[in-house]
Amino acid sequence: MRCNGRTLVGIVLVAALACAAAGCGKTKDKDRGYPYKVVTTVAMVTDIVKRVAGDKAQVDGLMGEGVDPHMYTASRNDVAAMMRADVILYSGLMLEGKMADTLVKMGREGKKVYAVTELIDPKSLLEPPEMAGHHDPHVWMDVKAWSKCVEAAGKSLGEYDPPNADYYKKNAAELIADLDKLDAYARTAMATVPQKSRVLITSHDAFNYFGRAYGLDVRGIQGISTESEAGVKDISKLVDLIVDRDVKAVFVESSVSEKNIRALVEGANARGKQVKVGGTLFSDAMGAPGTYEGTYIGMIDHNVTTVVRALGGDAPERGMQGKLKAK
Numbered sequence: 001m002r003c004n005g006r007t008l009v010g011i012v013l014v015a016a017l018a019c020a021a022a023g024c025g026k027t028k029d030k031d032r033g034y035p036y037k038v039v040t041t042v043a044m045v046t047d048i049v050k051r052v053a054g055d056k057a058q059v060d061g062l063m064g065e066g067v068d069p070h071m072y073t074a075s076r077n078d079v080a081a082m083m084r085a086d087v088i089l090y091s092g093l094m095l096e097g098k099m100a101d102t103l104v105k106m107g108r109e110g111k112k113v114y115a116v117t118e119l120i121d122p123k124s125l126l127e128p129p130e131m132a133g134h135h136d137p138h139v140w141m142d143v144k145a146w147s148k149c150v151e152a153a154g155k156s157l158g159e160y161d162p163p164n165a166d167y168y169k170k171n172a173a174e175l176i177a178d179l180d181k182l183d184a185y186a187r188t189a190m191a192t193v194p195q196k197s198r199v200l201i202t203s204h205d206a207f208n209y210f211g212r213a214y215g216l217d218v219r220g221i222q223g224i225s226t227e228s229e230a231g232v233k234d235i236s237k238l239v240d241l242i243v244d245r246d247v248k249a250v251f252v253e254s255s256v257s258e259k260n261i262r263a264l265v266e267g268a269n270a271r272g273k274q275v276k277v278g279g280t281l282f283s284d285a286m287g288a289p290g291t292y293e294g295t296y297i298g299m300i301d302h303n304v305t306t307v308v309r310a311l312g313g314d315a316p317e318r319g320m321q322g323k324l325k326a327k
Contacts, residue, residue: 036161039085041096042069043286044140045116045149047296049089052153052171056164057087065288068255069095074102082106087160089153092117093125093137095284114156116149126208138283141210143183143300147176182297183213185320186304190214193313199247200307201238201264203256206283210303221260235260239267242275249278249310255285278310292323 035058040046046061053059062078063069069091074082079102082088088106090096092115096103107113117139124145125135139145154172158165190198200207200216211218219241221234241247242264250265252258261277268275281303287293293302301319308315318324 036086037084038087038089038157039082040088041090041099042284043067043294044146044296044299045089045091045153047286047294048116048146048150048175049153049157051175052150052168053157054167054171056161056167057157060085063285065285065294066255067285069284070097072096073098078102082111086112087157088113089116089156091115091137091140091149093135093139095137112156112160114152116152116156119148119152119155120145126212128205128208136205136208138206139209140296141207141283141300141303142213143179143186144213145209146296147179150175150179178297182300182320186214186300189304189308189313189315190216191313192315193308193311196245197248197311197313199241199245199311201242201247201250201261202281202283203251203253203258203261204283206253207281214304216307221264235264235267238264239271239273242268243271243273247275248312249276251278251281251307251310253283254280254287255283276310279306281306291325292321293325298323 034056035053036056038049038053038057038059040049040059040061042063043061043065046059049057050059060081062074062081063072082102083106088103088111090099090103090113094100103113117137120139122135125139127133127135139149150172154168157168161168198216200211200218202218202220205218205220207216207218207220210216219238221238242250250261252261258277265275265277282293282299286296286299287302292298301321302324305315305317305319305324309317316322318326
């Protein structure tokens with residue numbers, strides 16, 4: 001076939017348009033290299049994303065054991081890691097407050113950035129008076145609520161990597177089934193604590209969702225953020241509560257200074273009320289990497305088992321699966 005110049009230009013133009021529509025010159029989904037890179041913020045997000053991503057992604061968390069996300073500022077290395085990542089997943093609801101600008105910047109520069117809390121019904125979120133206009137971000141303390149975050153992680157990874165969307169959905173469903181068992185254990189164990197003793201006093205207000213889900217009156221010495229300072233009046237009111245409700249134990253947190261809890265114990269002792277430290281709870285961070293307590297399920301199992309036993313309820317010493325460290 002003979003082509004004149006105009007016909008040749010037309011053929012080239014049609015071919016170019018077809019190539020653009022098919023994504024020529026770009027990496028196709030089916031050609032994406034695996035594992036791709038995912039960066040997460042807090043350990044609770046890192047743990048569920050690893051379970052959902054499976055072998056399709058390398059998941060690296062920025063915040064490890066004992067790190068307080070309220071006070072965390074992204075380092076130069078963190079920013080570099082996010083720049084190299086294909087996907088970034090974070091908790092949201094202002095938990096990573098000091099990283100907010102960095103996360104927004106990453107999104108504007110074309111990174112896939114997702115908050116795992118995006119599927120939670122806003123009507124179910126708590127909004128404490130001291131956080132007017134903002135929600136309490138500690139939603140992982142309610143296992144049912146955190147299950148929605150697992151679903152969101154699967155949805156986000158599937159959006160980035162459509163050919164494996166069913167794989168992520170399956171992994172998310174399997175994890176949610178495990179969380180259903182954890183939630184059932186928490187409800188059953190907490191029901192054994194005498195009603196009058198269901199008072200949970202901790203370093204700061206990280207356990208409000210935990211209390212709502214499992215039937216506890218929760219009080220924190222500090223507010224939602226660990227940036228706030230506890231005053232003498234705050235501690236005095238809690239001492240009154242300890243005496244009035246005959247509270248037998250208070251709790252420290254792994255990522256928050258225990259000085260206020262120690263002051264509370266001393267204040268109660270001065271009133272003639274002996275109260276013990278019932279144990280250390282995981283609030284804004286999980287346990288050490290590589291341990292059972294260093295997983296989301298292990299973290300909640302530890303918290304439930306520790307609280308139930310310290311407040312006079314009945315729970316196995318080594319928790320739901322017999323995996324907790326022996327005391």
